[in-house]
Amino acid sequence: MNSLLNVIFTTDFAFSLLRVTTPILFAALGALISNRAGIINIGMEGIMLVSALAGVIVSASTQSAWVGLLGAVLSGTLIAGILAFFTLKFKTHIILGGVAINMFASGGTVFILYLLSGDKGSSTSLASKVLPSVDIPLLKDIPVLGPILSGHHILTYLSILAVFVVYYLLNRTPLGLRIRSVGENPHAAQSVGVSVVKIQYTALLLSGFFASLGGAYMSMGYLSLFTRDMIAGRGWIAIAAESMGRSTTVGTALTSLLFGAADALSNALQVLKIPAELIATLPYVATVIGLIIYAVSETRKKNRKLKAPLTK
Amino acid sequence: MFKVKYFEIIRTTAVILIALAIAFLIISLVSDHPVKTIGIFLLEPLNSKAHIGNVIEMAIPLMFTGLAVSLLFRANMFNLGAEGIFYFSGVVTSVLAIHLTLSGSLHPVVAILAGSIVGALLSAIPGILKAKWNANELVTSLMFNNILFGIGLYLLNYHLRDAKAFANVSYKFEKTAQLSKIFQGTRIHTGLIIVLVLIVAAHLFLYKTKWGYELRMTGVNREFARYSGMKTAKVIILVHLIAGFIAGMGGSVEVLGMYNRFQWTSLPGYGLDGALVAMLAKNNPLSVIASALFLAYIRIGADLMARLSDVPSEMISIIQAVIILLISAEQFLKFWKNRMLLKEAKNA
Numbered sequence: 001m002n003s004l005l006n007v008i009f010t011t012d013f014a015f016s017l018l019r020v021t022t023p024i025l026f027a028a029l030g031a032l033i034s035n036r037a038g039i040i041n042i043g044m045e046g047i048m049l050v051s052a053l054a055g056v057i058v059s060a061s062t063q064s065a066w067v068g069l070l071g072a073v074l075s076g077t078l079i080a081g082i083l084a085f086f087t088l089k090f091k092t093h094i095i096l097g098g099v100a101i102n103m104f105a106s107g108g109t110v111f112i113l114y115l116l117s118g119d120k121g122s123s124t125s126l127a128s129k130v131l132p133s134v135d136i137p138l139l140k141d142i143p144v145l146g147p148i149l150s151g152h153h154i155l156t157y158l159s160i161l162a163v164f165v166v167y168y169l170l171n172r173t174p175l176g177l178r179i180r181s182v183g184e185n186p187h188a189a190q191s192v193g194v195s196v197v198k199i200q201y202t203a204l205l206l207s208g209f210f211a212s213l214g215g216a217y218m219s220m221g222y223l224s225l226f227t228r229d230m231i232a233g234r235g236w237i238a239i240a241a242e243s244m245g246r247s248t249t250v251g252t253a254l255t256s257l258l259f260g261a262a263d264a265l266s267n268a269l270q271v272l273k274i275p276a277e278l279i280a281t282l283p284y285v286a287t288v289i290g291l292i293i294y295a296v297s298e299t300r301k302k303n304r305k306l307k308a309p310l311t312k
Numbered sequence: 313m314f315k316v317k318y319f320e321i322i323r324t325t326a327v328i329l330i331a332l333a334i335a336f337l338i339i340s341l342v343s344d345h346p347v348k349t350i351g352i353f354l355l356e357p358l359n360s361k362a363h364i365g366n367v368i369e370m371a372i373p374l375m376f377t378g379l380a381v382s383l384l385f386r387a388n389m390f391n392l393g394a395e396g397i398f399y400f401s402g403v404v405t406s407v408l409a410i411h412l413t414l415s416g417s418l419h420p421v422v423a424i425l426a427g428s429i430v431g432a433l434l435s436a437i438p439g440i441l442k443a444k445w446n447a448n449e450l451v452t453s454l455m456f457n458n459i460l461f462g463i464g465l466y467l468l469n470y471h472l473r474d475a476k477a478f479a480n481v482s483y484k485f486e487k488t489a490q491l492s493k494i495f496q497g498t499r500i501h502t503g504l505i506i507v508l509v510l511i512v513a514a515h516l517f518l519y520k521t522k523w524g525y526e527l528r529m530t531g532v533n534r535e536f537a538r539y540s541g542m543k544t545a546k547v548i549i550l551v552h553l554i555a556g557f558i559a560g561m562g563g564s565v566e567v568l569g570m571y572n573r574f575q576w577t578s579l580p581g582y583g584l585d586g587a588l589v590a591m592l593a594k595n596n597p598l599s600v601i602a603s604a605l606f607l608a609y610i611r612i613g614a615d616l617m618a619r620l621s622d623v624p625s626e627m628i629s630i631i632q633a634v635i636i637l638l639i640s641a642e643q644f645l646k647f648w649k650n651r652m653l654l655k656e657a658k659n660a
Contacts, residue, residue: 240451
């Protein structure tokens with residue numbers, strides 16, 4: 001136990017916590033937006049994978065990390081657009097659409113990688129670029145806080161900023177209001193003149209946008225290359241985080257951090273000989289438990305209402 | 313003159329043709345010898361007994377998971393948990409195949425039944441949560457996939473792993489546990505018979521029994537079924553138990569039929585493929601046979617293409633994605649159906 005505390009209460013651990021939370025947080029925010037509009041986008045994993053590869057390819061061919069980031073975001077958003085087109089226009093079932101996107105991404109990225117580099121495992125032969133890390137002046141000199149908060153990857157800072165942006169977007173803008181109203185009751189929204197399909201398109205594109213920032217971070221920050229199936233379940237953890245955060249921005253951000261901690265721990269706990277395979281299941285177990293607690297309490301609430309004597 | 317009742321068949325055919333057209337397009341863009349490569353992709357699986365065998369071997373697990381998912385979808389349960397159960401039941405069966413000593417024919421029976429029962433029980437969890445508290449079965453089943461994979465991988469790495477083997481694989485199964493081959497010159501095993509029997513049984517269950525009727529009604533409209541006196545909660549739990557049993561049996565049969573050690577270090581994907589098979593089969597048990605064979609055929613075609621030409625086999629996942637997107641697209645070709653309906657109405 002002591003050694004566990006020794007692992008957790010270090011600046012290194014706190015630093016790595018933010019590092020591993022970044023992709024989860026981005027994708028969870030994306031999942032949040034589409035969920036609030038009433039569409040479960042389970043294609044997060046696939047969108048992240050595609051954008052991770054696109055970032056590597058574009059940055060390698062243009063030799064600019066920023067153009068690479070742009071390429072990653074555009075291709076991830078495009079994938080979300082395809083999903084939106086099929087589900088909203090052709091009425092493909094959204095879950096099956098998500099399954100299709102994931103299937104496409106896991107094979108398609110390897111297919112493209114192989115065509116471009118002749119390698120099915122990783123993009124080592126492509127000279128891709130990495131986005132910079134940032135030292136924050138003043139902050140970096142403060143003991144304890146400095147080593148934890150300063151010197152992170154630029155997208156890590158952006159992910160924290162994104163929490164505020166998404167909160168503002170959902171709660172303080174007309175678009176956010178429409179997204180929430182469409183998610184809560186599409187018929188009511190329609191009846192007051194909100195175009196449900198348009199809002200859902202927007203929400204899906206935004207979810208793809210945020211997920212692809214997470215994907216770009218994976219191949220241009222977390223690692224400096226693309227490897228096969230490199231998202232490794234982070235898209236699913238993000239969906240879990242959104243679900244356990246009960247579709248609120250703050251809740252989603254906090255559970256993302258919690259699940260990030262589980263991820264960071266699985267690296268750290270290997271020192272203590274606790275099997276990483278089991279620690280990796282923690283976010284999912286937590287989500288199932290969270291879901292059960294929520295579902296049970298909702299059912300109880302409903303039953304109480306039904307049983308309550310009718311007054312008036 | 314096409315009739316409206318044939319619409320679904322026409323539509324499915326159209327989707328398959330479009331998917332194949334996209335496959336040809338990709339091949340011609342990528343390959344140096346497109347015509348030759350397309351020939352390999354389409355015809356090589358029929359070229360030898362061994363290749364035909366490969367198609368059928370691949371179709372067996374797809375039939376298992378396709379059948380399991382069909383039943384769930386039929387009850388309008390969006391549960392994708394077959395993936396994790398398929399994997400985990402494989403682990404359970406492997407444990408028994410390694411550590412149990414039983415005489416000949418009894419060994420695989422015990423090992424497979426144990427895997428299937430574990431699968432049924434695991435699958436019941438999202439079912440009970442859905443039936444009693446209306447917890448979203450999709451999210452719980454997806455979470456369970458990852459949980460079961462983690463636990464299964466832990467068992468493989470820490471308890472089953474053969475340190476003397478060169479790769480990350482389990483100890484060898486006892487010879488008595490392995491399923492016997494039924495056709496000389498191929499690896500087709502007795503699992504084929506098991507799954508075909510299961511499919512027929514599921515067909516009879518779904519269309520000839522009261523339970524099957526209740527399952528279908530619950531799928532069409534749960535509220536309606538409930539108000540007409542059906543215990544829908546029971547139906548939902550039952551269909552989860554059955555689907556879990558079938559998916560678990562699929563995993564068990566696959567490891568004992570095709571391998572002599574447990575060696576999956578990632579989810580094998582058959583559960584999600586099962587969703588594709590179920591969709592192609594329109595959630596109809598008997599049609600699962602044809603759609604699993606079709607999927608297996610294009611996969612083996614792609615594998616052979618990768619071996620014999622310059623196009624990697626991962627192309628197939630692009631094709632699969634296209635098929636899923638189009639086959640579940642309600643609106644795809646709908647205009648045509650409407651036109652047919654109009655014509656028939658006029659003629660009547």
